[in-house]
Amino acid sequence: AQSVTQLGSHVSVSEGALVLLRCNYSSSVPPYLFWYVQYPNQGLQLLLKYTSAATLVKGINGFEAEFKKSETSFHLTKPSAHMSDAAEYFCAVSAPNSGGSNYKLTFGKGTLLTVNP
């Protein structure tokens, strides 16, 4: 069975500072990994995904994440935070459901990013 752990339920940074949101995964098969963002009172929007091509994945809004198999990690970074980045961020792993023929997304518990002026 797969699982995702997001370290830190709340991360606070200053505008212009580095953003680092941590995600570790557990999967019995090679994983596909996703980062989604949820702005207040909205649905989830894909930031980026890892599908076994390049280990460094670039996404929208200047975010990127690096897949590190040895560390079972997929941390999300952005060099310079903007006020508009304030949102809830979810890491997710996609792997086969029991039975092996269907896939489902398993989400972490989310990290709330606040950006201070």
Add this chain to the structure above:
Amino acid sequence: DTAVSQTPKYLVTQMGNDKSIKCEQNLGHDTMYWYKQDSKKFLKIMFSYNNKELIINETVPNRFSPKSPDKAHLNLHINSLELGDSAVYFCASSTRDRSADTQYFGPGTRLTVL
């Protein structure tokens, strides 16, 4: 040109009532999903359908009954609502039921059971 839409956006009802939430996607996707997000923002899959066929049912109480009249629509009917059903329910869709496929989410339906 909304990709995944849900109605209603807000739903307030009494315990014991029956209610439905509707979802439509205009992306031409084959697979649709229902997720529940609780008050702590934890997201968990409830159901998924591929071409109108139920493929995932995540031990959800049988008071919850999904229905897919065609592959662009996936509705969720809830009988005998309980306080613990209060949550935000998200519909999503993807091209196919494959591990690398991106899921596109609707705006959510906030259900409050009094």
